[in-house]
Amino acid sequence: xxxxxxxxxxxxxxxxxxxxxxxxxxxxxxxxxxxxxxxxxxxxxxxxxxxxxxxxxxxxxxxxxxxxxxxxxxxxxxxxxxxxxxxxxxxxxxxxxxxxxxxxxxxxxxxxxxxxxxxxxxxxxxxxxxxxxxxxxxxxxxxxxxxxxxxxxxxxxxxxxxxxxxxxxxxxxxxxxxxxxxxxxxxxxxxxxxxxxxxxxxxxxxxxxxxxxxxxxxxxxxxxxxxxxxxxxxxxxxxxxxxxxxxxxxxxxxxxxxxxxxxxxxxxxxxxxxxxxxxxxxxxxxxx
Amino acid sequence: xxxxxxxxxxxxxxxxxxxxxxxxxxxxxxxxxxxxxxxxxxxxxxxxxxxxxxxxxxxxxxxxxxxxxxxxxxxxxxxxxxxxxxxxxxxxxxxxxxxxxxxxxxxxxxxxxxxxxxxxxxxxxxxxxxxxxxxxxxxxxxxxxxxxxxxxxxxxxxxx
Numbered sequence: 384x385x386x387x388x389x390x391x392x393x394x395x396x397x398x399x400x401x402x403x404x405x406x407x408x409x410x411x412x413x414x415x416x417x418x419x420x421x422x423x424x425x426x427x428x429x430x431x432x433x434x435x436x437x438x439x440x441x442x443x444x445x446x447x448x449x450x451x452x453x454x455x456x457x458x459x460x461x462x463x464x465x466x467x468x469x470x471x472x473x474x475x476x477x478x479x480x481x482x483x484x485x486x487x488x489x490x491x492x493x494x495x496x497x498x499x500x501x502x503x504x505x506x507x508x509x510x511x512x513x514x515x516x517x518x519x520x521x522x523x524x525x526x527x528x529x530x531x532x533x534x535x536x537x538x539x540x541x542x543x544x545x546x547x548x549x550x551x552x553x554x555x556x557x558x559x560x561x562x563x564x565x566x567x568x569x570x571x572x573x574x575x576x577x578x579x580x581x582x583x584x585x586x587x588x589x590x591x592x593x594x595x596x597x598x599x600x601x602x603x604x605x606x607x608x609x610x611x612x613x614x615x616x617x618x619x620x621x622x623x624x625x626x627x628x629x630x631x632x633x634x635x636x637x638x639x640x641x642x643x644x645x646x647x648x649x650x651x652x653x654x655x656x657x658x659x660x661x662x663x664x665x666x667x668x669x670x671x
Numbered sequence: 672x673x674x675x676x677x678x679x680x681x682x683x684x685x686x687x688x689x690x691x692x693x694x695x696x697x698x699x700x701x702x703x704x705x706x707x708x709x710x711x712x713x714x715x716x717x718x719x720x721x722x723x724x725x726x727x728x729x730x731x732x733x734x735x736x737x738x739x740x741x742x743x744x745x746x747x748x749x750x751x752x753x754x755x756x757x758x759x760x761x762x763x764x765x766x767x768x769x770x771x772x773x774x775x776x777x778x779x780x781x782x783x784x785x786x787x788x789x790x791x792x793x794x795x796x797x798x799x800x801x802x803x804x805x806x807x808x809x810x811x812x813x814x815x816x817x818x819x820x821x822x823x824x825x826x827x828x829x830x831x
Contacts, residue, residue: 417735421737425696434693436740466790487787488720488731489732491730492735572804573800
Protein backbone atom coordinates (compact mmCIF):
# COMPACT_ATOMS: atom_id res chain seq x y z
CA UNK A 384 0.00 0.00 0.00
CA UNK A 385 2.89 2.34 -0.71
CA UNK A 386 3.91 3.62 -4.13
CA UNK A 387 6.85 2.11 -5.96
CA UNK A 388 9.87 4.36 -6.49
CA UNK A 389 9.64 7.19 -8.96
CA UNK A 390 11.47 10.40 -9.80
CA UNK A 391 9.58 13.51 -8.71
CA UNK A 392 9.49 16.77 -10.63
CA UNK A 393 7.57 19.91 -9.74
CA UNK A 394 8.10 22.22 -12.71
CA UNK A 395 7.32 25.91 -12.42
CA UNK A 396 6.21 26.42 -16.01
CA UNK A 397 4.07 24.54 -18.49
CA UNK A 398 6.92 24.42 -21.03
CA UNK A 399 9.17 22.81 -18.44
CA UNK A 400 6.42 20.27 -17.66
CA UNK A 401 6.03 19.44 -21.35
CA UNK A 402 9.75 18.93 -21.86
CA UNK A 403 9.89 16.65 -18.80
CA UNK A 404 7.11 14.52 -20.28
CA UNK A 405 9.00 14.36 -23.52
CA UNK A 406 12.20 13.35 -21.76
CA UNK A 407 10.47 10.35 -20.15
CA UNK A 408 8.79 9.35 -23.41
CA UNK A 409 5.49 8.08 -22.01
CA UNK A 410 6.97 6.64 -18.79
CA UNK A 411 6.00 9.68 -16.70
CA UNK A 412 2.58 10.54 -15.36
CA UNK A 413 1.13 13.98 -14.78
CA UNK A 414 0.12 14.58 -11.15
CA UNK A 415 -2.83 16.96 -10.74
CA UNK A 416 -4.97 16.53 -7.60
CA UNK A 417 -3.74 12.98 -7.15
CA UNK A 418 -7.05 11.68 -5.81
CA UNK A 419 -7.15 8.82 -8.32
CA UNK A 420 -3.51 8.50 -9.36
CA UNK A 421 -2.00 8.19 -5.88
CA UNK A 422 -4.46 5.45 -4.79
CA UNK A 423 -3.55 3.58 -8.00
CA UNK A 424 0.14 4.02 -7.16
CA UNK A 425 -0.45 2.88 -3.55
CA UNK A 426 -1.96 -0.31 -4.97
CA UNK A 427 0.84 -0.40 -7.57
CA UNK A 428 -1.73 -0.58 -10.31
CA UNK A 429 0.31 2.35 -11.60
CA UNK A 430 4.08 2.53 -11.24
CA UNK A 431 5.30 5.40 -13.40
CA UNK A 432 9.03 6.09 -13.69
CA UNK A 433 8.38 9.74 -12.86
CA UNK A 434 5.71 12.13 -11.70
CA UNK A 435 5.40 15.59 -13.20
CA UNK A 436 3.53 17.52 -10.51
CA UNK A 437 1.47 20.41 -11.90
CA UNK A 438 0.65 21.82 -8.46
CA UNK A 439 3.44 24.41 -8.61
CA UNK A 440 2.26 25.87 -11.93
CA UNK A 441 0.80 29.29 -11.31
CA UNK A 442 -1.53 29.78 -14.27
CA UNK A 443 -3.89 26.81 -14.41
CA UNK A 444 -6.27 27.81 -11.61
CA UNK A 445 -9.07 30.12 -12.81
CA UNK A 446 -12.77 30.33 -13.61
CA UNK A 447 -13.75 32.96 -16.19
CA UNK A 448 -16.91 33.70 -18.12
CA UNK A 449 -16.36 35.36 -21.50
CA UNK A 450 -18.67 35.55 -24.51
CA UNK A 451 -21.01 32.85 -23.30
CA UNK A 452 -18.25 30.37 -22.46
CA UNK A 453 -16.98 29.44 -19.00
CA UNK A 454 -13.26 28.72 -19.13
CA UNK A 455 -11.83 26.74 -16.24
CA UNK A 456 -8.11 26.17 -15.66
CA UNK A 457 -7.31 22.46 -15.50
CA UNK A 458 -5.85 22.70 -11.98
CA UNK A 459 -8.94 24.37 -10.53
CA UNK A 460 -9.94 22.39 -7.44
CA UNK A 461 -13.36 20.81 -7.41
CA UNK A 462 -14.14 22.55 -4.14
CA UNK A 463 -13.52 25.91 -5.79
CA UNK A 464 -16.11 25.04 -8.43
CA UNK A 465 -18.52 24.10 -5.64
CA UNK A 466 -18.41 27.61 -4.17
CA UNK A 467 -17.83 29.66 -7.35
CA UNK A 468 -20.47 32.34 -8.04
CA UNK A 469 -19.64 32.12 -11.76
CA UNK A 470 -20.43 28.40 -11.81
CA UNK A 471 -23.59 28.89 -9.73
CA UNK A 472 -24.85 31.53 -12.17
CA UNK A 473 -23.72 30.14 -15.53
CA UNK A 474 -23.55 26.38 -14.95
CA UNK A 475 -25.97 25.51 -12.13
CA UNK A 476 -26.01 21.86 -13.25
CA UNK A 477 -22.25 21.63 -12.67
CA UNK A 478 -22.65 23.19 -9.23
CA UNK A 479 -25.23 20.51 -8.33
CA UNK A 480 -23.08 17.72 -9.75
CA UNK A 481 -19.94 18.77 -7.87
CA UNK A 482 -21.51 17.79 -4.56
CA UNK A 483 -21.68 14.22 -5.89
CA UNK A 484 -17.97 14.21 -6.78
CA UNK A 485 -16.10 12.28 -4.09
CA UNK A 486 -16.14 13.77 -0.60
CA UNK A 487 -15.25 17.13 0.91
CA UNK A 488 -11.58 16.20 1.55
CA UNK A 489 -11.11 14.78 -1.96
CA UNK A 490 -12.74 17.81 -3.60
CA UNK A 491 -10.28 20.11 -1.81
CA UNK A 492 -7.42 18.43 -3.72
CA UNK A 493 -9.12 16.95 -6.79
CA UNK A 494 -9.11 19.08 -9.94
CA UNK A 495 -11.46 19.33 -12.90
CA UNK A 496 -8.67 18.64 -15.39
CA UNK A 497 -7.40 15.65 -13.46
CA UNK A 498 -10.80 14.04 -13.33
CA UNK A 499 -11.35 14.51 -17.08
CA UNK A 500 -7.89 13.23 -18.01
CA UNK A 501 -8.29 10.22 -15.71
CA UNK A 502 -11.61 9.41 -17.44
CA UNK A 503 -13.14 7.08 -14.92
CA UNK A 504 -16.36 5.99 -16.64
CA UNK A 505 -18.28 6.27 -13.36
CA UNK A 506 -17.05 9.77 -12.52
CA UNK A 507 -19.40 12.73 -12.64
CA UNK A 508 -17.19 15.34 -14.33
CA UNK A 509 -16.68 13.42 -17.60
CA UNK A 510 -20.47 13.05 -17.76
CA UNK A 511 -20.74 16.83 -17.18
CA UNK A 512 -18.38 17.55 -20.08
CA UNK A 513 -20.65 15.45 -22.28
CA UNK A 514 -24.02 16.84 -21.21
CA UNK A 515 -22.78 20.45 -21.26
CA UNK A 516 -21.15 19.93 -24.69
CA UNK A 517 -17.79 21.10 -23.44
CA UNK A 518 -14.32 20.82 -24.85
CA UNK A 519 -10.82 20.70 -23.44
CA UNK A 520 -7.59 22.36 -24.50
CA UNK A 521 -4.51 20.15 -24.68
CA UNK A 522 -0.95 21.50 -24.90
CA UNK A 523 1.74 19.34 -26.40
CA UNK A 524 5.20 19.79 -27.86
CA UNK A 525 3.60 20.78 -31.16
CA UNK A 526 1.31 23.43 -29.65
CA UNK A 527 -2.30 23.56 -28.60
CA UNK A 528 -5.35 21.69 -29.80
CA UNK A 529 -8.99 21.61 -28.78
CA UNK A 530 -10.74 18.27 -28.18
CA UNK A 531 -14.52 18.10 -28.04
CA UNK A 532 -16.23 16.09 -25.30
CA UNK A 533 -17.43 13.47 -27.78
CA UNK A 534 -13.87 12.89 -29.02
CA UNK A 535 -12.07 12.94 -25.67
CA UNK A 536 -13.21 9.69 -24.04
CA UNK A 537 -11.97 6.57 -25.81
CA UNK A 538 -12.39 3.77 -23.28
CA UNK A 539 -12.06 3.02 -19.57
CA UNK A 540 -9.41 5.40 -18.18
CA UNK A 541 -8.37 6.20 -21.74
CA UNK A 542 -8.62 9.54 -23.51
CA UNK A 543 -7.52 11.05 -26.79
CA UNK A 544 -4.72 12.88 -24.95
CA UNK A 545 -1.26 11.89 -26.18
CA UNK A 546 1.36 10.86 -23.56
CA UNK A 547 3.25 14.12 -24.17
CA UNK A 548 0.17 16.33 -23.84
CA UNK A 549 -1.22 18.15 -20.82
CA UNK A 550 -4.87 19.11 -20.47
CA UNK A 551 -4.74 22.83 -19.63
CA UNK A 552 -8.26 24.22 -19.88
CA UNK A 553 -11.90 23.13 -19.83
CA UNK A 554 -14.43 25.15 -21.84
CA UNK A 555 -18.12 24.85 -21.11
CA UNK A 556 -20.79 26.91 -22.89
CA UNK A 557 -22.90 28.77 -20.31
CA UNK A 558 -26.32 27.20 -19.86
CA UNK A 559 -29.33 29.07 -21.24
CA UNK A 560 -30.67 31.12 -18.31
CA UNK A 561 -34.06 29.40 -18.45
CA UNK A 562 -32.77 25.89 -19.01
CA UNK A 563 -34.11 23.18 -16.74
CA UNK A 564 -31.50 20.81 -15.39
CA UNK A 565 -30.95 17.88 -13.10
CA UNK A 566 -28.50 15.19 -12.13
CA UNK A 567 -29.26 11.93 -10.36
CA UNK A 568 -27.04 9.07 -9.41
CA UNK A 569 -27.25 5.79 -7.60
CA UNK A 570 -24.29 4.93 -5.36
CA UNK A 571 -23.87 2.75 -2.28
CA UNK A 572 -22.63 5.68 -0.22
CA UNK A 573 -22.94 9.40 -0.90
CA UNK A 574 -19.77 10.50 -2.70
CA UNK A 575 -18.83 7.09 -4.02
CA UNK A 576 -18.55 6.53 -7.73
CA UNK A 577 -21.90 6.16 -9.47
CA UNK A 578 -23.24 2.71 -10.21
CA UNK A 579 -25.33 4.66 -12.69
CA UNK A 580 -25.82 8.40 -13.19
CA UNK A 581 -27.87 10.55 -15.57
CA UNK A 582 -27.74 14.31 -16.14
CA UNK A 583 -29.93 16.59 -18.24
CA UNK A 584 -30.14 20.13 -19.57
CA UNK A 585 -33.43 20.97 -21.23
CA UNK A 586 -34.72 24.18 -22.79
CA UNK A 587 -38.48 24.05 -22.97
CA UNK A 588 -41.50 26.29 -22.95
CA UNK A 589 -44.57 24.49 -21.75
CA UNK A 590 -44.81 21.32 -23.81
CA UNK A 591 -42.38 22.47 -26.52
CA UNK A 592 -38.75 21.54 -26.19
CA UNK A 593 -36.16 23.37 -28.31
CA UNK A 594 -33.13 21.58 -26.91
CA UNK A 595 -32.50 18.53 -24.77
CA UNK A 596 -29.11 17.18 -23.74
CA UNK A 597 -28.74 14.00 -21.74
CA UNK A 598 -25.69 12.03 -20.67
CA UNK A 599 -25.00 9.02 -18.48
CA UNK A 600 -22.03 7.79 -16.45
CA UNK A 601 -21.21 4.46 -14.84
CA UNK A 602 -23.08 2.56 -17.51
CA UNK A 603 -20.38 1.78 -20.07
CA UNK A 604 -16.68 2.24 -20.83
CA UNK A 605 -17.13 6.00 -21.43
CA UNK A 606 -19.68 8.62 -20.38
CA UNK A 607 -22.29 8.66 -23.09
CA UNK A 608 -24.61 11.24 -24.63
CA UNK A 609 -28.12 9.79 -24.82
CA UNK A 610 -28.97 11.16 -28.26
CA UNK A 611 -31.97 8.91 -28.93
CA UNK A 612 -33.63 10.18 -25.76
CA UNK A 613 -32.75 13.77 -26.70
CA UNK A 614 -34.42 13.29 -30.09
CA UNK A 615 -37.64 12.01 -28.50
CA UNK A 616 -37.89 15.09 -26.31
CA UNK A 617 -37.05 17.56 -29.07
CA UNK A 618 -39.65 15.95 -31.31
CA UNK A 619 -42.45 15.47 -28.80
CA UNK A 620 -41.80 17.94 -25.99
CA UNK A 621 -41.43 17.04 -22.33
CA UNK A 622 -44.89 15.56 -21.66
CA UNK A 623 -45.34 12.57 -19.37
CA UNK A 624 -45.58 10.07 -22.23
CA UNK A 625 -42.54 11.54 -23.99
CA UNK A 626 -40.52 11.39 -20.76
CA UNK A 627 -41.36 7.69 -20.41
CA UNK A 628 -40.41 7.13 -24.05
CA UNK A 629 -37.13 9.05 -23.60
CA UNK A 630 -36.33 6.99 -20.49
CA UNK A 631 -36.93 3.82 -22.47
CA UNK A 632 -34.72 5.09 -25.31
CA UNK A 633 -31.97 5.93 -22.79
CA UNK A 634 -32.12 2.44 -21.27
CA UNK A 635 -31.87 0.86 -24.74
CA UNK A 636 -28.89 3.03 -25.70
CA UNK A 637 -26.54 1.92 -22.92
CA UNK A 638 -24.32 -1.16 -22.94
CA UNK A 639 -23.57 -1.53 -19.22
CA UNK A 640 -21.11 -3.92 -17.69
CA UNK A 641 -21.69 -6.38 -14.88
CA UNK A 642 -19.39 -6.08 -11.89
CA UNK A 643 -19.49 -6.47 -8.12
CA UNK A 644 -21.62 -3.33 -7.82
CA UNK A 645 -24.42 -4.45 -10.08
CA UNK A 646 -25.46 -6.42 -13.11
CA UNK A 647 -25.83 -4.98 -16.59
CA UNK A 648 -29.58 -5.45 -16.30
CA UNK A 649 -29.71 -3.58 -12.99
CA UNK A 650 -27.74 -0.67 -14.47
CA UNK A 651 -30.02 -0.52 -17.50
CA UNK A 652 -32.99 -0.38 -15.12
CA UNK A 653 -31.30 2.44 -13.21
CA UNK A 654 -30.77 4.43 -16.42
CA UNK A 655 -34.50 4.16 -17.16
CA UNK A 656 -35.54 5.23 -13.66
CA UNK A 657 -32.93 8.00 -13.28
CA UNK A 658 -33.68 9.44 -16.74
CA UNK A 659 -37.37 9.71 -15.90
CA UNK A 660 -36.53 11.25 -12.54
CA UNK A 661 -34.10 13.91 -13.84
CA UNK A 662 -36.46 14.86 -16.64
CA UNK A 663 -39.39 15.29 -14.26
CA UNK A 664 -37.20 17.31 -11.97
CA UNK A 665 -35.78 19.47 -14.77
CA UNK A 666 -39.25 20.21 -16.16
CA UNK A 667 -40.68 20.74 -12.66
CA UNK A 668 -43.03 17.81 -12.86
CA UNK A 669 -41.30 15.99 -10.03
CA UNK A 670 -39.79 16.79 -6.62
CA UNK A 671 -36.74 19.00 -6.66
CA UNK B 672 20.45 7.88 -0.57
CA UNK B 673 20.63 10.35 -3.37
CA UNK B 674 16.96 10.64 -4.17
CA UNK B 675 15.92 12.23 -0.88
CA UNK B 676 14.14 15.54 -1.25
CA UNK B 677 14.36 18.31 1.34
CA UNK B 678 11.04 19.69 2.48
CA UNK B 679 9.99 22.43 4.86
CA UNK B 680 6.53 22.62 6.29
CA UNK B 681 4.62 24.01 9.23
CA UNK B 682 2.69 21.56 11.37
CA UNK B 683 0.40 22.89 14.10
CA UNK B 684 2.25 26.18 14.03
CA UNK B 685 5.76 24.72 14.35
CA UNK B 686 8.25 24.67 11.45
CA UNK B 687 9.76 21.37 10.46
CA UNK B 688 12.42 20.43 7.99
CA UNK B 689 12.89 16.93 6.72
CA UNK B 690 14.35 14.76 4.00
CA UNK B 691 12.02 12.32 2.37
CA UNK B 692 11.78 9.92 -0.49
CA UNK B 693 9.35 11.28 -3.08
CA UNK B 694 7.16 8.21 -2.68
CA UNK B 695 6.58 8.77 1.02
CA UNK B 696 2.94 9.57 1.78
CA UNK B 697 2.18 12.61 3.90
CA UNK B 698 0.52 10.44 6.56
CA UNK B 699 3.71 8.37 6.95
CA UNK B 700 5.86 11.49 7.10
CA UNK B 701 3.69 12.92 9.88
CA UNK B 702 3.70 9.67 11.83
CA UNK B 703 7.21 8.33 11.25
CA UNK B 704 9.35 11.41 10.70
CA UNK B 705 7.57 13.89 12.95
CA UNK B 706 6.20 11.40 15.48
CA UNK B 707 2.70 12.81 15.19
CA UNK B 708 0.87 9.52 15.48
CA UNK B 709 -2.53 11.08 16.16
CA UNK B 710 -3.20 10.98 12.43
CA UNK B 711 -4.15 7.40 11.62
CA UNK B 712 -3.39 5.43 8.47
CA UNK B 713 -6.45 3.33 7.73
CA UNK B 714 -7.23 2.10 4.23
CA UNK B 715 -4.25 3.88 2.61
CA UNK B 716 -6.13 4.49 -0.61
CA UNK B 717 -8.33 7.47 0.11
CA UNK B 718 -11.57 5.77 1.09
CA UNK B 719 -11.86 5.62 4.89
CA UNK B 720 -10.93 9.19 5.86
CA UNK B 721 -9.02 8.29 9.07
CA UNK B 722 -5.89 10.13 7.86
CA UNK B 723 -7.61 13.44 7.08
CA UNK B 724 -5.59 16.54 8.04
CA UNK B 725 -5.88 20.22 7.22
CA UNK B 726 -3.59 21.31 4.37
CA UNK B 727 -3.44 25.10 3.95
CA UNK B 728 -6.77 25.41 5.72
CA UNK B 729 -8.65 22.68 3.88
CA UNK B 730 -9.29 19.06 4.82
CA UNK B 731 -7.35 16.56 2.71
CA UNK B 732 -6.62 12.85 2.89
CA UNK B 733 -2.95 12.50 3.84
CA UNK B 734 -2.67 8.93 2.52
CA UNK B 735 -3.21 10.10 -1.06
CA UNK B 736 -0.92 13.08 -0.89
CA UNK B 737 2.86 12.85 -1.08
CA UNK B 738 4.98 14.42 1.64
CA UNK B 739 6.93 16.31 -1.04
CA UNK B 740 3.69 17.95 -2.12
CA UNK B 741 3.37 19.43 1.36
CA UNK B 742 6.61 21.37 0.90
CA UNK B 743 5.80 24.91 2.02
CA UNK B 744 2.35 23.96 3.28
CA UNK B 745 0.70 24.64 6.58
CA UNK B 746 -0.63 21.45 8.10
CA UNK B 747 -2.93 21.08 11.08
CA UNK B 748 -3.39 17.67 12.62
CA UNK B 749 -5.48 16.35 15.47
CA UNK B 750 -2.63 17.27 17.84
CA UNK B 751 -3.22 20.91 16.92
CA UNK B 752 -6.93 20.98 17.63
CA UNK B 753 -6.91 21.67 21.37
CA UNK B 754 -5.61 25.10 22.34
CA UNK B 755 -3.86 25.91 25.63
CA UNK B 756 -4.84 22.52 27.00
CA UNK B 757 -8.50 23.21 26.33
CA UNK B 758 -10.41 20.83 24.07
CA UNK B 759 -11.85 22.17 20.84
CA UNK B 760 -15.68 22.40 20.89
CA UNK B 761 -15.76 19.49 18.44
CA UNK B 762 -13.62 17.34 20.72
CA UNK B 763 -15.78 18.26 23.68
CA UNK B 764 -18.93 17.38 21.76
CA UNK B 765 -17.53 14.02 20.59
CA UNK B 766 -16.65 13.27 24.21
CA UNK B 767 -20.02 14.33 25.57
CA UNK B 768 -22.11 12.61 22.89
CA UNK B 769 -20.08 9.37 23.10
CA UNK B 770 -19.18 9.62 19.41
CA UNK B 771 -16.39 7.08 19.54
CA UNK B 772 -15.63 3.64 20.82
CA UNK B 773 -12.23 2.49 19.55
CA UNK B 774 -11.34 6.02 18.39
CA UNK B 775 -9.47 4.96 15.28
CA UNK B 776 -11.59 7.06 12.89
CA UNK B 777 -11.95 9.99 15.31
CA UNK B 778 -8.96 12.15 14.24
CA UNK B 779 -10.23 12.12 10.67
CA UNK B 780 -13.83 12.66 11.71
CA UNK B 781 -12.85 15.73 13.73
CA UNK B 782 -10.79 17.32 10.95
CA UNK B 783 -13.54 16.72 8.38
CA UNK B 784 -16.09 18.26 10.73
CA UNK B 785 -13.76 21.21 11.35
CA UNK B 786 -13.51 22.03 7.65
CA UNK B 787 -17.19 21.34 7.05
CA UNK B 788 -18.30 23.78 9.78
CA UNK B 789 -15.89 26.40 8.45
CA UNK B 790 -17.84 26.54 5.18
CA UNK B 791 -21.26 25.65 6.61
CA UNK B 792 -21.62 26.94 10.18
CA UNK B 793 -25.37 26.19 10.40
CA UNK B 794 -25.83 22.82 8.73
CA UNK B 795 -28.98 20.74 8.58
CA UNK B 796 -28.81 17.14 9.77
CA UNK B 797 -28.88 15.95 6.15
CA UNK B 798 -25.92 18.18 5.31
CA UNK B 799 -23.98 16.85 8.31
CA UNK B 800 -24.67 13.28 7.19
CA UNK B 801 -23.55 14.11 3.65
CA UNK B 802 -20.30 15.72 4.82
CA UNK B 803 -19.46 13.06 7.39
CA UNK B 804 -19.94 10.33 4.78
CA UNK B 805 -16.34 11.24 3.92
CA UNK B 806 -15.17 9.00 6.76
CA UNK B 807 -15.98 5.47 7.81
CA UNK B 808 -16.50 4.41 11.43
CA UNK B 809 -16.74 0.69 12.11
CA UNK B 810 -17.94 0.69 15.69
CA UNK B 811 -20.24 3.41 16.99
CA UNK B 812 -22.52 3.85 14.08
CA UNK B 813 -22.92 7.40 12.97
CA UNK B 814 -25.80 8.67 15.03
CA UNK B 815 -23.71 10.04 17.87
CA UNK B 816 -21.17 11.51 15.47
CA UNK B 817 -23.89 13.45 13.65
CA UNK B 818 -25.29 14.62 16.99
CA UNK B 819 -21.86 15.81 18.15
CA UNK B 820 -21.22 17.80 14.97
CA UNK B 821 -24.61 19.50 15.36
CA UNK B 822 -23.91 20.29 19.03
CA UNK B 823 -20.45 21.65 18.25
CA UNK B 824 -21.85 23.79 15.43
CA UNK B 825 -24.30 25.35 17.84
CA UNK B 826 -21.60 26.04 20.41
CA UNK B 827 -19.20 27.47 17.81
CA UNK B 828 -21.92 29.78 16.46
CA UNK B 829 -22.61 31.11 19.94
CA UNK B 830 -18.96 32.07 20.39
CA UNK B 831 -18.21 35.74 19.67
